[in-house]
């Protein structure tokens with residue numbers, strides 16, 4: 001069915017109803033950059049040849065320097081994942097004697113667990129309805145005398161409320177940390193993300209913009225913050241004040257991969273942008289699916305593609321995702337489950353978050369990244385148009401199947 005003319009296909013040719021999937025290999029919603037293999041090996045060889053294979057070796061140190069240059073900051077501390085980078089940040093920056101971390105509910109699925117690991121309580125706040133970020137207006141009502149830390153999360157399209165949150169955090173004297181995984185490449189008023197707030201956290205996971213297979217890092221302009229974070233990685237003389245040292249540093253092989261990925265990042269962004277523009281072109285006349293647009297002013301990395309399923313779309317969002325998944329289009333709900341809906345085995349504070357509830361039902365991540373071509377995108381959009389045209393018959397076929 002790879003050369004299927006969708007105009008002629010009948011609804012029963014959809015993979016959900018037994019037809020052959022549109023694609024023979026899955027089309028993911030992650031970046032999955034694969035830098036030049038020899039470039040990766042050349043970085044790795046430095047560690048290998050020097051025989052320094054443990055601890056914070058030469059390649060890790062090179063990577064930290066490169067990331068400092070890239071983000072225009074004086075300090076960078078690498079970790080073995082974004083998760084543990086966030087854990088180290090929460091544990092070492094939370095105000096002593098207080099225990100609540102304000103975070104959006106509509107975010108990275110393990111964000112609350114990280115607070116749990118750090119012995120802190122997540123308190124969930126709303127996100128705005130424009131680009132699903134937790135602005136100062138969302139955070140304000142959650143401030144209490146127990147607030148130990150505020151987490152601002154950069155959304156996929158657009159930026160976090162950097163100025164509003166910085167002002168609010170400054171007024172109440174609470175540290176502000178940005179989860180900047182979605183905004184590695186972006187700039188705020190001409191200045192690259194990385195030096196805002198008390199610290200910013202990034203991931204080097206394979207699905208992210210800079211791929212180290214696994215890994216994470218924290219950038220900061222504050223020397224004492226960097227020192228406290230380094231102390232969490234020191235096994236022998238962990239600072240008793242934090243008492244949370246853990247074996248969570250980055251390895252040389254991961255740093256080598258991340259460095260080779262950084263070498264190619266501008267080209268990657270060019271490819272990402274082409275994919276984004278292909279979606280924009282193909283979806284512009286399709287009512288019911290609204291692409292979240294990037295603003296050139298943010299110098300975007302075009303890392304992910306998010307679309308809103310609006311009231312004009314004839315099927316439910318999750319039903320649409322099922323149809324796409326059957327075709328090996330691995331579209332996903334963004335996000336399937338806000339954190340405040342979940343069961344948690346650790347202390348937390350939740351309240352009603354109606355905007356979050358509503359936003360969590362509307363959005364979908366569409367295939368993107370290095371394994372998706374512009375031709376793939378044309379076909380994905382044609383399939384969406386086919387679904388829109390045949391929605392009535394799809395519903396009837398589905399009902400017939402289940403009854």
Ligand SMILES: *Cc1c(COP(=O)(O)O)cnc(C)c1O
Pocket residue numbers: 081082083084108179181182202203204205214215216
């Ligand atoms: C992936 C991700 C993380 C965690 O990073 P890992 O390196 O996978 O542990 C944190 N925040 C956001 C927004 C993410 O997308």
